[in-house]
Amino acid sequence: MTAVHEKHLEETYSKTVFGFWSYLMTDCILFGTLFATYLVLHNNTFGGPNAKELFSMPFALTETLILLTSSFTCTLSKLAAYRGDKNKVIAWFAVTFLLGLAFIAMEFNEFSHLVHEGNSWRRSGFLTAFFTLVATHGLHISTGLLWMIILMIPVCRHGLTPVSLKRLTCLRMFWHFLDIVWIFIFTIVYLMGAL
Secondary structure, three states, X not given: OOHHHHHHHHHHHHHHHHHHHHHXXXXXXXXXXXXXXXXXXXXXXXXXXXXXXXXXXXXXXXXXXXXXXXXXXXXXXXXXXXXXXXXXXXXXXXXXXXXXXXXXHHHHHHHHHHHHOOOXXXXXXXHHHHHHHHHHHHHHHXXXXXXXXXXXXXXXXXXXXXXXXXXXXXXXXXXXXXXXXXXXXXXXXXXXXXX
């Protein structure tokens, strides 16, 4: 590989990562708006149950631990990528995927339980804001899971190329961003709701 080609790859990598940071900032604005809406509406229960009556702290804490563990395994994939170990990258992303899938299953279970008890997004402003915020995060997690599957195919076939490493970096940034958003959801929705 020539020095010119390496410089071009490095510039492309930097531009891509910068562009992805820009995208994450727009996502930050989206979630900021949803958090603001939730904070305005969290007491508008329309005579229905409030957060303290609906949410289980042990359940929410379990979800949080699962997602934070997935962030750790995602970081381990980065370390494996630095060492050029394709198999460990795939293995750590597989563990991350399974943890993310477990998180989505728990979220789906919570939503179906709430709806089954008559506490859907149509019951009050509070529940509308809750479902919108948490479901938007869940949709992002689902997108991340699909992205993992799509990115693992070329890694399996062609190994850790400069292009795949760039894409994996963006995926890890996305996943860590979602973990940070969840920490805010856990704190504002579940923890503050339990008080």
